[in-house]
Amino acid sequence: MEEKQYRPNVAAIIVNNKREMLICARSDMPYVWQIPEGGINEGEDPKTALLRELKEEIGTDEVDIIAKIPFPIKYMFPEESIGKKGRNFKARYIGQEQSYFLVHLHEDAQIDLRTFFPQEFVNVRWVNANEFLEKIIGFKKEAYTTAVKWCLENYPKWLA
DSSP states (O other): OOOOEEEEEEEEEEEOTTSOEEEEEESSSTTOEEOOEEEOOTTOOHHHHHHHHHHHHHSOOOEEEEEEOSSOEEEEOOGGGTTOSSSGGGGTEEEEEEEEEEEEEOTTOOOOTTSSSSOOEEEEEEEOHHHHHHHOOGGGHHHHHHHHHHHHHHOTTTOO
C-alpha cells in the first residue's frame, strides 16, 4: 500500500492599498472563510500555480507578488475526510504542504467569483489580519496563523 503524502499547494494572502486582506466565503461550507489556495499541478511551478488559482477562484490574476514565505507550511486534513472521494485529492493525500505568497491586488482589478465552475467562493470581504484570524476555524487555523504572523512581522507596511 502506497504511503499517503502531503499535496503540493499554493496560498495567497491578498492585500489592498488599505493594508487589508481579502477573505473568501466558501460555497460548500456556510460561514467558513479562507484565502485563495489550490494544488500545484504536475510540472507546474508555485508562481504559475498561484496565478492560475487566483484566476480560477477570484477571476483575476492582476497582482504584484510582494513576497513568498521562505518555508512551506503544512496542515493535515480532518481524519474523517481522508480517503473520501468527494474531492479526489483527499483520497491520495493526508494534508497539504503550502507555499504562501503575499500579493498586492491591483487597484483596478475586478474580482469575479463566477469565472470557474464549480464556484468555490460566494462572497469576499476585506478585513485586517486580526479579524481574519478571529474568523478562521478548524483545521487550517494554525497554518493560516503562521502565514499571517510571518507577513505581519516581515511586511508590516502591507498588512495591518
